[in-house]
Amino acid sequence: MKHFINAKNNIVTESLDGFLVATLTDGLARLDGYPHTKVIVRTDWDKSRVALISGGGSGHEPAHAGFVGAGMLTAAVCGEVFASPSVEAVLSAIMAVTGEAGCLLIVKNYTGDRLNFGLAAERAKILGIKVDMVIVADDIAIPDADQPRGVAGTLFVHKIAGYLSKKGKSLEAIKKAAEATISVCYSIGLSLDSCTVPGNVKDDYLGQDEAELGLGIHGEPGFSKIALEEADKLMETACQKLAAVVAPGNYAVILNNLGSVPPLEMNILVNAYMRTELAEKTSMLIGPAHLMTSLNMNGFSISVLVLDDARKEALLADVGASAWPGICVPEKVKIIKMPGEEYKKDYKPSRNQTVEAVLRGVCNMLIEAEGDLNFLDSRIGDGDTGSTFGGAARSILAVVDGLPNNESCELYMALSRIISRNMGGSSGVLLAIFFMASGKS
Incomplete structure (x- = not known):
């Protein structure tokens, strides 16, 4: 597969x-420690405040570096693609940003992340640094999993x-608030495809x-393959799986683009x-956006957080991190009346079985040829000719019996x-x- 890399x-x-x-x-800025x-x-x-550090393997951009900024993370530790960062890298981050108030490590539930962040925390404690850790395990894809994976719900934390x-x-x-958040996330x-x-x-x-329900953010197998x-x-x-396990209440929801x-x-x-049923209880929507991706995976994820007043206040607060898209309050689509007399039907229907048969025949032929026309157009253009003609054909078929089929000029104007x-x-x-000119002739 082709990539833009050196x-x-x-x-x-x-x-x-x-x-x-x-x-x-x-x-x-970055610490002067490349490449390790x-x-x-x-x-x-301000080191008088509690530092927040997260991270993990790369390939999930903008997570986690994109969430470093005022009101979110203090530092992000990045490993190689899909590989946990080293103990030394995590420890260097702790030492760089932690003051007397201490540091909280926010870690996704993967073995490498738990071990490397955990050992770094222990070494920091030996050095006299106040540090603690929470583990995010929000993936509900695999029932009764001993170690649920940490995915995009981490961003709520x-x-x-x-x-x-x-x-x-x-x-x-x-830490107490973070653990309470994790417990209701x-x-x-x-996904329609894995990542590369x-x-x-x-x-x-x-x-x-085929599609796959519950595919992991490193391409790990999901709960099951399902029909596309x-x-x-x-x-x-996807929402039925969530609805079966989420606690009751009002929800904040992240709709995350997994890549492509x-x-x-x-x-x-x-x-x-x-x-969906979940939408009726959703009062905050984050996304759709690239938030925690899996390289070029062609899929999406949904993260649901049960809200209380404190979590609402925290989520609505402004942040300086560039990747946080903000909060949307979902509302019904507003529709206003469309102006324009030109959209009114100003003809009387009339019947002509021969004309109607010709119209149906041409329209059905265009619909049947939609794929072939798109293919031919894709060789020299943008590949939409079949869809364009097919859409017009369907719109004519929908009203063919009500057209002025026995009055040629009126029919041409109506088709126009x-x-x-x-x-x-x-x-x-x-x-x-063409049809307007024909109708005027």
């Missing part, structure tokens, strides 16, 4: 330097702990008619989510209006002009 062993260091050049977050120590820190940090740190709360109070992912580590061969283990269905049904499948889902499709997934309303692109306007 040397494979420099991927993370070059990516982090690019991030620091382009970030909108003020006051960020890859740590992003705040340069404006970053946000709430960051708010409390900014307010000057103690390490003990922040639930996540699940769904740069330099590796793409693994096409999912068929064209419409977006509404896939979203409902286009914005067009992510918005369709938002719309699909708003039709239908096409100009329902068919975009150059072909749409050209056909609209």
Whole structure:
């Protein structure tokens, strides 16, 4: 698979330097430890407050460096792609940002992360540094898992702990709030394809008619392979799994792009989510956005947090971290009346079986040829000719019995209006002009 990289062993260091050049977050730097120590820190940090450190393997950008900033993390420790950072790297971050108030490590529940962050914490304690740790295990994909994975729900912990740190709360109070947040946080992912580590061969283990429910953020196997269905049904499948385990209450929800889902499709997934039972209890929506990705995985994840007044206050607080997209309060789509007399039907229906048969025949032929026309157009253009003509054909078929089929000029004018309303692109306007000119002749 093709990637925009230089040397494979420099991927993370070059990516982090690019991030620091382009970030909108003020006051960020990296520790001088490349290539073995890859740590992003705040340069404006007040050590009288509790420092918050998170991290893990790279490949999940913008997590975690994108969440370093006022009101969220103090430092992010980055490993190689999908590999936990070393003990020394974590310890260097602790020593760089921790003062007398102490430090809380926020760790996703993976063996490497637990061991490396945990040992770094023990070594820091030997040095007299006040440090504690919480483990996030929000993935509910695999029932009765002894060690549920930590995924995008970790960002709720970053946000709430960051708010409390900014307010000057103690390490003990922040840890307690973080653990309470973790206890009511639930996540699940769904993907149409796995991810590909740069330099590796793409693994096409999912068929064209398959999706995977509960795929991990490193490409680990999920709960089950499922049939590829419409977006509404896939979203409902994921939300049913969540609804079976979430505690009652009102929810904040993260809709996370796992990598390569286009914005067009992510918005369709938002719309699909708003039709689910969970949406009725959702008062805060974060995303859709790239928040905790899995390289180029073609999938999404949903994280649900049960809210109380304290968590609401923390989530709504402003932050300086560039990757946090803010909070949306979901509302019904507002619709206003469309102006324009040109959209009114100003003709009387009339019947002509021969004309109607021709219209149906042409429209059905265009619909049947949709795939072939798209393929041919993709060889020289943008591959949408079949869809464009097919859409126009469907709109005509929907009203064919009500057209002025026995009055040629009126029929041409009616077809011009239908096409100009329902068919975009150059072909749409050209056909609209053609039928309008025919109707006037």
